[in-house]
Amino acid sequence: MEIKILGPGCAKCKTLDKLTHEVVEKNGIKATIIKVEDIMEIIKYGVMSTPALVIDEKVVLKGRVPSADELKQLLTK
Amino acid sequence: MKSYKWLLPIILLGLWILIYFNLQLVTNWLIDDIFKLTQGKHITDALRFFIFEVPKVLLLLVLIIFVVGIIRSFFTPERTRKALEGRSLFTGNIMASMLGIVTPFCSCSAIPLFLGFVESGIPLGVTFSFLIAAPMINEVAVILLFGMFGWKVAAIYIGTGLVIAISAGWVIGRLKLEKHVESWVYEIKADHAEGEEEKIRLTDRIQAGYTAVKEIVGKVWIYIIIGIAVGAAAHGYVPESFMANLMGKSTWYSVPLSVLIGVPLYSNAAGIIPIVSVLIEKGVPLGTALAFMMAVIGLSLPEMIILRKVLKMRLLLTFVGVVTIGIIIVGYIFNTIY
Numbered sequence: 249m250e251i252k253i254l255g256p257g258c259a260k261c262k263t264l265d266k267l268t269h270e271v272v273e274k275n276g277i278k279a280t281i282i283k284v285e286d287i288m289e290i291i292k293y294g295v296m297s298t299p300a301l302v303i304d305e306k307v308v309l310k311g312r313v314p315s316a317d318e319l320k321q322l323l324t325k
Numbered sequence: 326m327k328s329y330k331w332l333l334p335i336i337l338l339g340l341w342i343l344i345y346f347n348l349q350l351v352t353n354w355l356i357d358d359i360f361k362l363t364q365g366k367h368i369t370d371a372l373r374f375f376i377f378e379v380p381k382v383l384l385l386l387v388l389i390i391f392v393v394g395i396i397r398s399f400f401t402p403e404r405t406r407k408a409l410e411g412r413s414l415f416t417g418n419i420m421a422s423m424l425g426i427v428t429p430f431c432s433c434s435a436i437p438l439f440l441g442f443v444e445s446g447i448p449l450g451v452t453f454s455f456l457i458a459a460p461m462i463n464e465v466a467v468i469l470l471f472g473m474f475g476w477k478v479a480a481i482y483i484g485t486g487l488v489i490a491i492s493a494g495w496v497i498g499r500l501k502l503e504k505h506v507e508s509w510v511y512e513i514k515a516d517h518a519e520g521e522e523e524k525i526r527l528t529d530r531i532q533a534g535y536t537a538v539k540e541i542v543g544k545v546w547i548y549i550i551i552g553i554a555v556g557a558a559a560h561g562y563v564p565e566s567f568m569a570n571l572m573g574k575s576t577w578y579s580v581p582l583s584v585l586i587g588v589p590l591y592s593n594a595a596g597i598i599p600i601v602s603v604l605i606e607k608g609v610p611l612g613t614a615l616a617f618m619m620a621v622i623g624l625s626l627p628e629m630i631i632l633r634k635v636l637k638m639r640l641l642l643t644f645v646g647v648v649t650i651g652i653i654i655v656g657y658i659f660n661t662i663y
Contacts, residue, residue: 256436256437260431287436288509288513290437291440296403296440297402297431297434297437
């Protein structure tokens with residue numbers, strides 16, 4: 249599974265990046281996590297509010313940081 | 326479990342009402358019966374003001390941010406964009422400014438939002454109306470103005486903010502500056518597949534309210550306490566004429582001067598309130614103080630630097646210029662009326 253965190257580097261984007269790493273490690277999810285900071289790349293996903301979470305090229309969450317539980321559900325679905 | 330989630334906000338609201346409407350009573354009881362402070366002294370008045378105002382403003386903040394958090398869960402940038410697509414210039418400016426108030430916005434999202442709007446064909450002027458209203462008419466600023474100066478000042482702030490956003494966006498639209506957007510912006514092809522929109526239940530919306538309170542109140546409470554403390558302390562202690570001479574009504578340049586000082590400065594809405602409360606306390610006219618506040622939170626150097634990535638210098642300067650002039654005009658109008 250490929251996880252992308254889209255965000256130009258605001259505080260919430262960093263929080264989401266950190267949280268994703270934590271959840272992935274804690275639950276032994278096999279995934280590569282990529283942080284995308286390039287604004288052109290971000291726009292290509294049609295995202296207008298950051299941070300956004302992309303799983304296997306599909307935007308599953310945007311504009312907010314989810315709770316650890318919600319994130320786990322998204323990642324293990 | 327389900328009924329419990331419903332019950333909690335209602336119980337909290339009951340508590341809120343109980344505390345809010347008994348604050349004056351508790352304050353007087355503390356000051357007069359517990360501390361037994363001499364009535365009429367400066368320090369007593371200052372303390373009474375502080376003990377009353379801090380919980381009052383914090384309570385207002387918590388309640389309104391909670392409600393705003395719930396309201397905002399209905400307005401995503403995607404929906405706002407859809408609502409604005411295909412609008413004519415003037416109607417578009419009005420709608421964009423109003424949506425700018427309720428759509429969740431953070432200055433770090435300014436670029437993706439700008440690109441997303443322009444890419445889907447929303448006119449530049451309409452996009453700017455949104456970009457002006459969103460940071461300037463800030464819910465924290467409105468609540469604080471309401472709590473400290475009353476509903477009239479808060480309403481004036483919202484009203485004039487809207488007028489500036491609408492007219493500045495309209496002017497920028499009429500100037501036909503599309504070619505001064507960096508050319509790569511028009512080459513972007515974004516994914517417009519809506520995907521399935523997130524299903525949001527009522528409990529999620531209530532949760533959004535709690536999250537908003539935690540995030541926003543958690544960040545700004547300290548500024549509010551400082552602001553009220555400064556307001557309480559300054560009450561009667563600083564020579565009244567000093568500020569009033571510098572920024573007073575009689576000096577014609579007070580409005581442009583305070584706006585020019587305010588533009589490059591950046592502070593969040595909560596941080597600026599202490600300063601505004603001191604200015605007004607010290608006899609700076611309302612229009613000048615509000616103009617200063619709008620300049621600080623509506624325009625900022627960091628935001629300009631971010632926007633420079635998508636706007637050529639000429640358009641960026643036009644944007645700053647038009648908004649600055651708008652704020653100055655509003656400042657003058659209010660100083661004349663009040």
